[in-house]
Structure formats: C-alpha cells, structure tokens
Amino acid sequence: MELLVDTIAILVGAACLVLTGWHEWFWWRRSSWIKTSGTVSAIDLQGADMNKHPRITFQHEGKVQEFTSQYGGSTCPEAGECVTVLYDPETLKAEHFTLGNRLLFTLAPLAFGLMFTAIGVVGITPLEEKDAEPEAQRIQQEGLEQIPR
Numbered sequence: 001m002e003l004l005v006d007t008i009a010i011l012v013g014a015a016c017l018v019l020t021g022w023h024e025w026f027w028w029r030r031s032s033w034i035k036t037s038g039t040v041s042a043i044d045l046q047g048a049d050m051n052k053h054p055r056i057t058f059q060h061e062g063k064v065q066e067f068t069s070q071y072g073g074s075t076c077p078e079a080g081e082c083v084t085v086l087y088d089p090e091t092l093k094a095e096h097f098t099l100g101n102r103l104l105f106t107l108a109p110l111a112f113g114l115m116f117t118a119i120g121v122v123g124i125t126p127l128e129e130k131d132a133e134p135e136a137q138r139i140q141q142e143g144l145e146q147i148p149r
Helices: 002-032 099-122 132-141
Strands: 034-046 051-060 063-068 082-087 094-096
Touching (some): 002 099, 051 094
Antiparallel strands (some): 034 082, 051 063
16 A cells, blocks of 8 residues: 555656646747746636636737737736736747746645655655554563563
C-alpha cells in the first residue's frame, strides 16, 4: 500500500512540475513581446463559475487593439482602470501582465510538485499511531524489563 501511495505522490508531483515548466515556457516565449499600458474596457464573465476576465484595449501603431485576458478570477481590475499589457507586435496577441498572472501558476505548482515528489521519493507516508501494549508485551517476552532505579 505504501508503494502505491508513494507512486501516486510522485506522479502528482511530476504533473505539477510539468505544469510549472509549461507555464514558464509560455511566459519565456513572451520575453520578446512589447510592454505597454492599456485600459480595461469591459469585464467578461466566463466559465461555469463565471470568472471575471478583463477585456483590455491598447494602442499599436496608432490603431486601437482589444483582447480578453486568459487570466480571470473572482476579482479583476475595474472598467476604465489602466493596466500593463504585453503584446506581440507581429501577431498582436496580447496578455494582461500582473505579478499574480506571471508567478501564481509557476510558484504554486512548483511548491506542490517539489513537496509531492519528495514525499514519494523519500517514502514518507502518514505515520500511524503505535500501540504501546505490543511493545510492552515484547519486552516482557524477551525478558528485557527495565529495572526501576
């Protein structure tokens, strides 16, 4: 049973580390993108839980460009708020740039990946409470009773 638990921990850890690597690669591809400012023009509600995704406008070569951020949540900037935008000048793909967008999906999976992988590799499993009575019986059977001082 312990082997199964350790194997599952390693697999979960590996999946988290792959997610970390994918997210870093995704942002590394954006290292050549241009950083500019944009304005939140509207809030789009997406998904079953109705996450808020900001729709943002920015200027490129005098033309207004608009996109909806892939990153959403229960909170986001208000309409009219100025935000930082990264965009590719060739394809005009853009993304809302915040420290949370940049690091949340890197640091959280990294921490969980390292933790689960360590648990699996080291073989740490939840410790069960030991019953003191079998130990006392073993001591009596082996004649190893301690002499009171």
